[in-house]
Amino acid sequence: MDENNEKYQQMLSTSLELFAKFGYKKTTVEDVATSINMTKGNLYFYVKNKKDLYEKTIDFALNQWKDFVNDAVNKEKDVVSKFRILAQKSIEYIENNRTVQTILINDPSIFTLSSTEDRFYNTNVSAMNIIKKILEQGIEEKMFFPVDVEHITEYLFSVYIMFLIKSYVKSDNSSLKKMFSEGLELTIRGLLLK
Amino acid sequence: MDENNEKYQQMLSTSLELFAKFGYKKTTVEDVATSINMTKGNLYFYVKNKKDLYEKTIDFALNQWKDFVNDAVNKEKDVVSKFRILAQKSIEYIENNRTVQTILINDPSIFTLSSTEDRFYNTNVSAMNIIKKILEQGIEEKMFFPVDVEHITEYLFSVYIMFLIKSYVKSDNSSLKKMFSEGLELTIRGLLLK
DNA sequence: CCATTGAACAAATCATTTAAATGTTCAGGA
DNA sequence: TCCTGAACATTTAAATGATTTGTTCAATGG
The missing domain is CATH 1.10.10.60 (Homeodomain-like)
Incomplete structure (x- = not known):
């Protein structure tokens, strides 16, 4: 097929x-x-069965999301801009997509914070690769501190998932945007050399 | 009573x-x-009832945890040491406390990532105050970047909760310690001035 | 008055049954 | 390869009654 x-x-x-x-x-x-x-x-x-239909469906949705972000990131050249666009577009997509929001609210376990039991492992790995490539470019260009790419990628992805959970799985929006942007600036300062 | x-x-x-x-x-x-x-x-x-017994019990456990960390932090003077001890002791306590680990595994919603529905709001607020006081001291002493204290406190507490979820609610331990320490260094670089 | 008892009562849970709805397979056909 | 429809398997829902567990409260003693 x-x-x-x-x-x-x-x-x-x-x-x-x-x-x-x-x-x-x-x-x-x-x-x-x-x-x-x-x-x-x-x-x-x-x-194969209903569960398989569901997982293929979610995977389909997550890939659309990932592609949207990836396309936006690839339009940028500067590594810091890439990082900012990555954060911005990831949030923008879900903010404008009521369907995926509802899916996340109905099934919080889609973002499980656990890679071992992750039903969407492959898709999440390719999402993490967006982060990873930005980090590698930043270090290569002497813009970023030479961080441990694997672990910082995992760290940043987990922080991102945490934000999604706080935003959509739970509907806790009090000053969350401010917290997101402040956290982003803290992270960028931690990444930058000098 | x-x-x-x-x-x-x-x-x-x-x-x-x-x-x-x-x-x-x-x-x-x-x-x-x-x-x-x-x-x-x-x-x-x-x-009042069984639920009340349960919540008073969890609150009791969380307060013991908080007191352990707070006592350790107060023994330090240097603000960066305080921050490191905060991170270290928070993890150390739960690592050595099988009982609280089990409680967290049985009831993941104790750490809900959502402050609006937080049953242990008061206790968590006083836990966040430990972070907040360190940030304020760091800024006061011109050691830390003048961050938005409220939002960065919330941010760091959420990142900490995320680690707890990854460590104990889910049993995902593959290189998690490395991820924790790398994330900690990134954060400290983001906090430090110069 | 504070802390406690024990019995009465209310509410929730569990095991079991049965009917209906839904998920899955598969021989056969376009 | 893609599709049909009917047969079959599995899950769910509702109903029942027995049992356990949660909650209240009048009475009691330190």
């Missing part, structure tokens, strides 16, 4: 909306199938 | 062990009462 199959993409896109609207339990495989004029039997040609 | 009442302290100490051993549901108020030669009716002289 071709991963770029149109029907397959349509299925993921539709099931994303349904899972967001009704949650995992209330969304039936029949709901998803009929929404795209498919029988539920046929849906099993594309996925 | 006196909060420093010996029977009351004994009750909290005993129920901490029982809640750690059996979890909230499997621990009955009668278990707690009989463990300290009390009838369950009498226990209601000290607490």
